[in-house]
């Protein structure tokens with residue numbers, strides 16, 4: 001099976017660098033951005049199977065990025081990875097709006113994220 005293509009967008013450069021290294025080492029095509037505008041451009045260009053999004057980013061929120069992804073690339077699955085916690089309200093709202101998953105940061109392990117990525121596209 002072909003490995004899912006990924007775009008990851010998070011305003012923490014270290015976090016996206018870690019994701020890039022982890023997934024590239026395992027044979028995935030992954031492109032990353034630490035600015036939402038760059039992430040949107042990447043998603044439009046790459047049309048990835050998976051978009052891994054932060055929620056809180058300066059300028060454009062992950063929320064808005066998902067709205068855009070869903071309208072232009074309905075097949076791209078959105079996985080949020082965020083430290084934002086308001087007791088599950090936002091989690092529920094985004095999952096209801098079509099997010100594939102909503103994971104809490106820090107992630108216990110990238111292996112868990114990889115499993116979700118794999119299952120999302122199988």
Ligand SMILES: [Mg+2]
Nearest residue numbers: 011054056057
């Ligand atoms: Mg952030």
